Amino acid sequence: MEQGEISLSDREFARIKSRVYQVAGISLSDAKRTLVVSRLSKIVRALGLPSFDAYVDYLERNGSASDGQDFVNALTTNLTRFYREDHHFEHLRSHVAGLIASKPRGTRLRIWSAGCSTGQEPYTIGMDLLAALPELKRWDFKILATDIDTAVLAKAAGGVYPENELNGLSAERARLLERAGSGSIRIPAAVRELVSFKPLNLIEPNWPMKGPFDAIFCRNVAIYFDKPTQGQVFSRLGKLLAPEAFLYIGHSENLGSGGEGFRLVGKTIYQIKQVNKRAAA
Known part of the structure; x- marks a missing residue:
């Protein structure tokens, strides 16, 4: 685990998958677990929160529209190039x-x-x-x-x-x-x-x-x-x-x-x- 990353339990991963599906229609497979940890850890740290559970709680209860957008932005993948296909x-x-x-x-x-x-x-x-x-x-x-x-x-x-x-x-x-x-x-x-x-x-x-x-x-x-x-x-x-x-x-x-x-x-x-x-x- 890289420095600054936070451990992700099965329950927390399930909550994150549920939320990103609910708000963006994105269906995360289990293969995306490492990506979730890598991309969301820095946000969780920046907010001063102790865990992914606390982060999802924060989004559900206190998070602003900007916080919700940061969550979606972190979990989208953007691979493109000129004249693709x-x-x-x-x-x-x-x-x-x-x-x-x-x-x-x-x-x-x-x-x-x-x-x-x-x-x-x-x-x-x-x-x-x-x-x-x-x-x-x-x-x-x-x-x-x-x-x-x-x-x-x-x-x-x-x-x-x-x-x-x-x-x-x-x-x-x-x-x-x-x-x-x-x-x-x-x-x-x-x-x-x-x-x-x-x-x-x-x-x-x-x-x-x-x-x-x-x-x-x-x-x-x-x-x-x-x-x-x-x-x-x-x-x-x-x-x-x-x-x-x-x-x-x-x-x-x-x-x-x-x-x-x-x-x-x-x-x-x-x-x-x-x-x-x-x-x-």
Whole structure:
């Protein structure tokens, strides 16, 4: 056990698992026990509390909204990179090119990155589409980026990343980002202006956005939910999609019980079924 870590009993672990499921829909497996100890010990110490039991008591009885957010932030995992699962961006590029060809200049285009982490996903969407389809500068084009973790949202909104984020990118793609000096890169202002970062808990009963969205990315988010919660979230996302829109999910995910209204059109790419019905009509 590292210095500063606190022992975690089975009962305390069960209480923490119950609370994070209740407030964020996150289903922690027993394999996450070490992660829980590592990430929460520093918070418990900072609050001057003697145990994890005392910490959960504090959250339930006296904790502020900020304390509750710190708890959730500590237990979320944020692994992302630019152009992750490249085939999704290739498909989106083709979809949006089709919209541009069929709709008048200035048309509304809305894309949602649900579970945006530190921002690489929504910024990739913006950079890639603007570079490939300059006509979008004359469209009403906006990207909504949400995450439950307020700490990663603050980093994302800054639009500055370490230069090693370019590793693995082609020279053409690397040129889409600006050099900011001191080993940093920056998202160009034209792309930053497209993206609005907002906190959102996907298991909240009421989402503030109304849609419709022309594409929704919800990748590697549902893996932290149990099966019923996954089905509910994907079903709700489907209700916010425009008729010809697409839902992009993570490579290890499936829609489960939320997939009844969708048809698979590509690798982890889904479209609502009514499009199929209309085509057949």
